[in-house]
Amino acid sequence: MTFLSVILTTIFFFGSLQYNAFNCNKSDLKENLNQLSSCQTNEIVNWDSSLLGLTKEGYAIKQRDLLNALQGQILATDDIELITLFKRAVRNHNTLYSEYEAKPIVSFNKHHPDLDFKIPETNIILDVLDSEVIVTSELSILRQSDSSSLILDGYKQEVSEVYINGSKLNDSEYKVTAHELIILSLPKDPEFILKVISKIDPYNNDSMEGLYKSGKWLSTQCESEGARRIFYTFDRPDNLSKYTVTIIADNKKYPTRISNGNLVFEGIHSDGRAIITWHDPYPKPSYLFASVLGDFDIAEGTYNTEDEEEVKLQVFVEKGKKEQAKYSLWALKQSMLFDQTFFDRKYDLEYLKMVSIPDYNHGAMENKGLLIFNAQRLLIDKESGPDNYFRAIAHTIMHEYAHNWSGNRVTVKNWFELPLKEAFTDFRSMLFNEYLFSSEIARIEQIQRLRESQFPEDASALAHPIQIESYVSSDELYDQTTYVKGREVFRMLHTILGDKFRVAQNAYFSKYDGQAVSFKELLSTLNEVSEVDLSVFERWFHQVGTPTITLSMDYNSDNNTAEILVKQSCLHPKTHEEQKPFHIPLFLELINLDGKIIAPKIKVDFKDREMVFRFDNVDEKPIPLFLHGLSAPVKWKYDFTDQELESIILHTDDAFWRFEAGNIFVKKQLINLATTIMKNPENEIFLSSNVHNFYRHVLNSKTLSPMAKAQIFDLPSLRTLAEELKIYDYQFIAKVRDKYKKQLAKELENDLVDLLEKNPNPKTYNPYSKNFVHDMKVRELRNSILSYLVSFDEEKYVSLSTDQYLDSDNFNNKLASVNILANTSGPQREKTLHDFYEKWKNDKTVINHWIIAIVSSKNCTIEMLDDIQNKDSFDPKNPNHLRSIFRVFANNLTVYHDSEGKGYKYLTDNIIRIASFNPVLANQFIQAAFVDYKKLADAQKSLMQKQLIRLREAPGVAASIKERANNFLSES
Ligand SMILES: [Zn+2]
Numbered sequence: 001m002t003f004l005s006v007i008l009t010t011i012f013f014f015g016s017l018q019y020n021a022f023n024c025n026k027s028d029l030k031e032n033l034n035q036l037s038s039c040q041t042n043e044i045v046n047w048d049s050s051l052l053g054l055t056k057e058g059y060a061i062k063q064r065d066l067l068n069a070l071q072g073q074i075l076a077t078d079d080i081e082l083i084t085l086f087k088r089a090v091r092n093h094n095t096l097y098s099e100y101e102a103k104p105i106v107s108f109n110k111h112h113p114d115l116d117f118k119i120p121e122t123n124i125i126l127d128v129l130d131s132e133v134i135v136t137s138e139l140s141i142l143r144q145s146d147s148s149s150l151i152l153d154g155y156k157q158e159v160s161e162v163y164i165n166g167s168k169l170n171d172s173e174y175k176v177t178a179h180e181l182i183i184l185s186l187p188k189d190p191e192f193i194l195k196v197i198s199k200i201d202p203y204n205n206d207s208m209e210g211l212y213k214s215g216k217w218l219s220t221q222c223e224s225e226g227a228r229r230i231f232y233t234f235d236r237p238d239n240l241s242k243y244t245v246t247i248i249a250d251n252k253k254y255p256t257r258i259s260n261g262n263l264v265f266e267g268i269h270s271d272g273r274a275i276i277t278w279h280d281p282y283p284k285p286s287y288l289f290a291s292v293l294g295d296f297d298i299a300e301g302t303y304n305t306e307d308e309e310e311v312k313l314q315v316f317v318e319k320g321k322k323e324q325a326k327y328s329l330w331a332l333k334q335s336m337l338f339d340q341t342f343f344d345r346k347y348d349l350e351y352l353k354m355v356s357i358p359d360y361n362h363g364a365m366e367n368k369g370l371l372i373f374n375a376q377r378l379l380i381d382k383e384s385g386p387d388n389y390f391r392a393i394a395h396t397i398m399h400e401y402a403h404n405w406s407g408n409r410v411t412v413k414n415w416f417e418l419p420l421k422e423a424f425t426d427f428r429s430m431l432f433n434e435y436l437f438s439s440e441i442a443r444i445e446q447i448q449r450l451r452e453s454q455f456p457e458d459a460s461a462l463a464h465p466i467q468i469e470s471y472v473s474s475d476e477l478y479d480q481t482t483y484v485k486g487r488e489v490f491r492m493l494h495t496i497l498g499d500k501f502r503v504a505q506n507a508y509f510s511k512y513d514g515q516a517v518s519f520k521e522l523l524s525t526l527n528e529v530s531e532v533d534l535s536v537f538e539r540w541f542h543q544v545g546t547p548t549i550t551l552s553m554d555y556n557s558d559n560n561t562a563e564i565l566v567k568q569s570c571l572h573p574k575t576h577e578e579q580k581p582f583h584i585p586l587f588l589e590l591i592n593l594d595g596k597i598i599a600p601k602i603k604v605d606f607k608d609r610e611m612v613f614r615f616d617n618v619d620e621k622p623i624p625l626f627l628h629g630l631s632a633p634v635k636w637k638y639d640f641t642d643q644e645l646e647s648i649i650l651h652t653d654d655a656f657w658r659f660e661a662g663n664i665f666v667k668k669q670l671i672n673l674a675t676t677i678m679k680n681p682e683n684e685i686f687l688s689s690n691v692h693n694f695y696r697h698v699l700n701s702k703t704l705s706p707m708a709k710a711q712i713f714d715l716p717s718l719r720t721l722a723e724e725l726k727i728y729d730y731q732f733i734a735k736v737r738d739k740y741k742k743q744l745a746k747e748l749e750n751d752l753v754d755l756l757e758k759n760p761n762p763k764t765y766n767p768y769s770k771n772f773v774h775d776m777k778v779r780e781l782r783n784s785i786l787s788y789l790v791s792f793d794e795e796k797y798v799s800l801s802t803d804q805y806l807d808s809d810n811f812n813n814k815l816a817s818v819n820i821l822a823n824t825s826g827p828q829r830e831k832t833l834h835d836f837y838e839k840w841k842n843d844k845t846v847i848n849h850w851i852i853a854i855v856s857s858k859n860c861t862i863e864m865l866d867d868i869q870n871k872d873s874f875d876p877k878n879p880n881h882l883r884s885i886f887r888v889f890a891n892n893l894t895v896y897h898d899s900e901g902k903g904y905k906y907l908t909d910n911i912i913r914i915a916s917f918n919p920v921l922a923n924q925f926i927q928a929a930f931v932d933y934k935k936l937a938d939a940q941k942s943l944m945q946k947q948l949i950r951l952r953e954a955p956g957v958a959a960s961i962k963e964r965a966n967n968f969l970s971e972s
Helices: 003-014 019-023 024-036 041-046 056-075 078-097 322-343 388-400 416-435 437-458 480-496 502-510 519-528 642-651 655-679 689-699 706-711 716-726 730-758 773-792 794-807 809-824 825-842 847-855 864-870 878-893 902-915 919-930 937-951 957-971
Strands: 116-128 133-143 150-153 158-164 173-176 179-185 190-199 210-214 219-220 241-249 256-259 262-268 274-284 291-294 299-304 310-317 351-357 370-374 548-556 561-569 586-590 599-604 610-615 623-626 635-637
Touching: 019 937, 024 078, 041 502, 056 078, 056 416, 150 437, 158 179, 179 502, 190 635, 219 351, 241 256, 256 274, 274 310, 274 480, 291 370, 299 322, 310 322, 322 351, 322 388, 322 416, 351 388, 351 561, 351 902, 370 623, 388 416, 388 519, 388 773, 416 437, 416 610, 416 773, 416 809, 437 706, 437 773, 480 502, 480 519, 480 825, 480 847, 502 519, 548 623, 548 919, 561 716, 599 794, 610 716, 642 655, 642 689, 655 689, 655 730, 689 730, 706 773, 716 730, 730 773, 773 794, 794 809, 794 825, 809 825, 825 847, 847 878, 864 902, 878 902, 878 919, 902 919, 902 937, 919 937, 919 957
Parallel strands: 116 241, 310 351, 351 370, 548 635
Antiparallel strands: 116 133, 133 190, 150 179, 158 190, 173 179, 210 219, 219 291, 241 274, 256 291, 262 274, 299 310, 548 561, 561 610, 586 599, 586 623
16 A cells, blocks of 8 residues: 555544654655656556545545645655655646645745756757747756756646757656656766757747747746746756857748847848847846847947947837837936946946837846836837836836846845845835935835835735745745835845945955855845944844834923933734844934924934933924934834924925925824714814915925925825724725815815916926926926815816816826826716827727726726726736736725625636736735735625635635635634
């Protein structure tokens, strides 16, 4: 009897497995797992003769039960070989019998196996035919162990021939399973060449991973595990290889045929098709492999590096869109200059290519020398994109470019280290954005993103440390914590180390160039080179949740002293236990009500639970300012008076505090209003004259910029207010917020109209001019005012928005009008939306703005979502279109959280549907859909629970998605 039956008996008769039974049969267990991990459908019935009476389904179910029962015990052994075998067995089982899925496996960093072989060189030939692509891969294999078999990752490839050192292997010498190519007969030599010829079908690949068709083009996406859909390899980041890629394809159909690196050969193939070869001299992991074929317009430029080396820049775009690529070419040059000037990073290839792809799951991808972008993140001009997209595009271009060092030249050891490349890179990109677009705009946007999207994630079931310890699917790691909190952690390092950061970073890049590393290597280099003790700081990498800083002031007017006590606290979001204190770059400054500086700003390394600061000779109660620029991803508490807040806005030169003071004032008023309405639901409530005066002082200030004025119109999000009130009734909160806005607009009507006149629209729209940033601020202020005026008196002010829509020469103002009108109910709403649709219906990218305007409006209904999907311009597989509907819908809180749960059901139906062809995208929607689950009132919670259960039980949905549903359900 095999071990399998012993276990089955144990399960069925005793209800659970005994560790002893499993321990003494470990080698049998390994053998059985080995069989399951490499078997194909027709082999499974030979497993155990005593169970031959069972149907194939019966076997699958028993195997599933067995695997599920074993998981905990196997992981607990820390036996890496056994765990690796187990993971392969579960993966194979899930593929063979998707209806009887074994429980998804949690992968742990500590169980990551070393490579038995290395592949220093990879040669690939892509022979592109009309109905398939023949892939010939030739890998130089270097032994690292005496292993007798070689197991390569591969998926959805049809293998036809396999060779070792030129000799063809027969069928018994290798095996192809759903996920692997296993070479059973290996030479003992330390080095040998493996050649594999296989067929792939990019034309029917909806997953948008590997090589796939987008429009008339072929493109790749290999991060994190897409390369295995193109060729067999160790598809993991620590397998570094130098690539040579040859493409054979029809020149007419695909005049552009590109891959990573430099061009080495171009000619005509024997059958008349074109042949081209690219070579990348830098070793890279498979996830950075890329290739694109198509018929593009090409915008070109050059960039000279510090050493006067010329780099040829090319942007490949859809025919007719060359004009829209001008800005990205400009932003690319700015990025190259920025990384060189401020971080000593130089570009290292002759070519730098950027390609725009309309059907793309992510924002963009940093493939070495060949950056691929979602069209929405590359194409823009004044007629096709709003101000904030100019900023987002510059940010994305810098991000992908900056990866050339943090990610490409120095890469990550495994996917647990993902934030090492993403956060490190996005940190430089966020500084770039602040440099181009001012702190007043860019830093505040970054802070809002952190608070709106990462803080809730860090308090939910999805919370994880920056240094990831475990995951089910690497898809789930591409989240707000990895990017948004991660980049803040690097920003703090930069603040703490000051000038030493640059020196230490340079040392890290030189030391680990061409290697795959982890946070350990980065931190030890920073420690060593800077000689700053980062031992407490390292907790930012291992602890979860958002710390809170609490300040209290003891001012003594008798002896003119001020004592400030600062405390920090951070409870673990799951265990609710207090964690160790963090190293926080705090800053402290004191001003008085007239804005005079009482104590100048000092930098403080706050590493303990509490700290006391004492100031002498202070003859009035001071106003403390701290965490300048939001110097740490934390929440803070201190009771400012309204007068103090006004003084901060009017006098500080810190853009964060100007924004923050207004933000707190408005939040306070809204909370007061909500509380009063709850107590006296029947009474008519009016805002006090103090509130009006506060606004008037700010709006009439001669020194404040239009942006600072615009920011006090920025109302806190519904989610922020819900958090403060601990009431997750979004309809109620929205009503309170609308009431506040209307009353304020009514009271300030004359001031607002006056302000509009004093801040006329800039005459020209020029993203390359020095005034562009100032002009953005003016437009922001004007559109905020318009939205207030329309909210209070629709009839009177709708015409202002309509005129702006018709008369503006730029997309930003047209779109602002569309968004304002989408929230109104009169005939101008339909008319404007219709006009906008007709103008852009043939542009797959720009039409997203139309979708978002409808889906994010307060008038949105589920019927409207269906109508959008029935339009000719809607592409049901295009990720941008799907995101514009479903993710935006999940964030339209008043509509999504309807009291009957229709919104939850609608979104879950669609997540299940989308998961069947694009699990990566479905995964992106889950966070937005269920992030509030734990906090909802019982009735809403049970409606959402029903949908989470449906998602968990849905057939054909990826195990990682089910696991996430399960995580939410298990939240206490
Ligand atoms: Zn990235």
